[in-house]
Structures are given as C-alpha cells and as structure tokens.
Amino acid sequence: MARRLDGKCLGNPDWREHPPFTEKTRDELLTYVTSWKPTERVQKAFGQKPLRLLVLGPSGHGKSSFVSSIKSCVGRELGQGAVVGAGMAQVSRQYNEHTLIHNNEDLPFVLCDSRGLHEEGEGAGIDGIMKILTGTIQQGEIMPTQKDTVIEQVMQYHATDLPLGIIFVVNATKSDNLGGIFSFREYLEKVLEALNDMDIPRCVVMTHVDCVIESDLKTAFSNQRLEHAVRSAGNLFHVPKHLSSL
Template identity: 30%
Template structure:
C-alpha cells in the first residue's frame, strides 16, 4: 500500500521550528495545550515523549510525579526545558485525569470545560464525583489569556479506539462541542500504534502504509468529528532508553500541528472572552 501521508524527513525542520517559535500575540507568554481523552490512552506518556523528542533523551517526568497505577490525579501543567538553566519553550502541556465510563469515574466533563476557560489552577485534585466549585481554593475566578487553553488535544489509544463505548463517545463529543464554541482548535493523537499493528511494530516507518491505522483514522474522524488531517498516529516512548529518529519524527510532526493550530486561535483572540 502506498503511503497515505508523508512525514519522513521533517525531524530537523520541526526541531528548528520549535526552537525558533514565539507566539505571535505578545500577550501570550506560553501557548497552553490541554490534553484529554479516555483513561489509559497515554496522555502522560505523550507529554514525556514530546519532552524526550525535544531533549534528545528519554524522560519520564509526567509519569513519575502525577500518576498512581497509571492514572493522572491532578490538574498539572508541564514546561519543556529549552537547553539552558531556566529557559523553556513558549508552550506548556496540561494533563488531566482521563474520561471513564460511569457518572462517578474519571474527570467530570464540566471540569474539562472549566479548564479550557482557565478557571482551574495547577495542583487541583480532581474529584470524579463532583466538578470544581467557585469557592474552591484552586478555582481561578479571573483567568487571563495565558490561563486559557489555546489548543485542545484528544489522546486515544489505537488499541482501544474501535471499542470506545457510547458513553465515552458522548462525553468526548460534548468536550469537542464546548471547545468549538470557545473557538479552541482541536487535534487528535492516536497512541500505541505499535501495539495495534504488527506491521508498525516491525518497522515504525510502516505507519502510513498501514491499512489498519488508515481505517482507524477514518473511523475516528466519523465517530468524533475530527478531520483526518488533524489526527496524528504516534508511538510513545515507554521502555526505551534512547530516542529514535523515526519515533521523534512522528511526535514532532504532531507537535508542529498543535503549535500551528494554537497560533490560529491566539493571533487574533481578544483579551477578554
């Protein structure tokens, strides 16, 4: 099968883009990216993988300090070191507890909506049984443009996308519609592609030759409303001790799309919304 998308050869170009990037809107000090999706999809692993691709070495910060039994506990934001002491890339990733089936499991959809608006402070302990209240000490009553989310990223595992239950799909579509109403652009990340497809496990460069993954991307597009060009298959770093150029290429290509999507939302966004 011919490749249905071409990404190879972009790693150095994407790395240079990240190193040179500065938000167009001077009011935006750091582009804010919010990750959401089903529990266990690999949100924290994706943050670590982005960090690894940028640093040129495998890191595990997000998994080490904010998860118990593979589940994220708190609303937590991560910066990415740019090389020198105290220097960071002008974008941050915020991690949330995953969505789960059931009314008292996983993050509340209303908490995701509040996070998008910038109303939740870092360190908030997510309560699956109830949404954050305005009198909570971690409720931000007056969010600035820097507190608000500029890009929403939905993370879904390729191993489970085809068995997403109807309740999870309803919750995820509700989040997407809320982001649309806030004019927040959206990107989807399809993780665990090596576990889902034997061809990709044998050679990561087969990702865009895989009929199975192409079908998953098309199904995900139909089910949740993402355009196929906004869905990016990636392999997260898990047990590796060194980075890999092909793995980095997929991660950095997705990151490039995330950053450029954020620019579309912040370049002409009003201060108060």
C-alpha cells in the same frame, strides 16, 4: 487509495501524503518546534503568556506517557515528567502544567495534563475541563470528576482570554472499540459539546501505532488497519483525518 489486500498497489498506495521521515526530517521538525515564536498578533493579544496545550484522552491510552515523551524529546534527555501507572492507577487525578525546556530556555508553550476521560464516573467532569479552559484551576489541584459537584461558579470562556490548543490522545488499537461503547460516546459528546462553541484548535495524536502495523513503521501511511483506526478516532473526536496525527 490504500494498498490492496493482495499487496498490489492501485495508484498511490499511501492514504495520506507525508514527507519521508529521516534523521534530517527529525532534526528539521525539532528545530521548527523549538524555534517557534508566537506571531505579533498573538503577542499583542496575550502578552507573554505561554500557549497552553491541553492534553485530553481516555484513561490509560498514553496521555501522560505522551507528555513525558515530548519533554524528553525537546529536552534531549530521558526522564519521566509525568507519572503513569496500571489499572485505576492510570487515572491522573491532578491538573499539572509541564514547562518545556530546550537549551536551558523555556519554550513559549506548556503541556497541560489532566484527569483522563472515563465513562464510569471517574473521568474528568465538564466543570473541571471548563476550569482548565478558563484558567481558574491551580497547579496540582485535584480535578473534579463527572460525579463530583463543583460549588464555585466557573467563569465563562472568552476566546481572547487565554491562548489554547487541545491535543486528544488515543490508543490506535482501541479507537474503534471506543466508538462502540455507548456510555463513553455519550459522555464524550457532552465534553465535545462544551468545546464546540469555543474557537480552540484541536488535533488527535495516536499512540501504540506499532501494535496496529505489526511491521515496519515506514509502512504506516499505506496500512489499511491504521487508516481505519485514524478514521475511527477522527469520527470519535470530531476531528478531520488530516488533523489526526501518528
């Protein structure tokens, strides 16, 4: 159960089990990520192709900043690998694959940044997302929007074609409001419907968590406001709560 409003606890105050996050935990997680290798079954199916992690999310919710943060963390150096902006400049227009490098070696997965999800016609169109999933879009290519018409026929996706994973990025302070915007919810449902028939693992990553907690980040898993934000994001993107990460 979550923490009561009066500050008293009823049983376990945490709404989600989690390990204590220390420098040791951080180093162990970083080692796990940078030493990960695909299984023999995956290598047999896909050869030496890197795992492509497609980063999707509403425009302006920190999608490109998330990509830059991961690159900086894994590469152990600060840098801006993805361009971010303000207002409509927040809308990434190009498709870009970001190779992750650790100790001067390419890791076996890449982060794929794309045009954001947006309900006013400027967001990524279904055709554009399908081009990413089928591997028929090129690095730096401008992604079509919802209102664009794609002339060429998009290949049908087959689960064995490309190794894929999808990371939805959403601002923790806005996840609840998004569910109340009918035009966005209707648009997102069309995107999710296109993904439902594909056997692609997916998760949700939440940004701006500190703005929700407004206190020590160590209290994240006992904060009711954050639990509500996680549930809202999970419902919005059809992802169970245990796959909604902070």
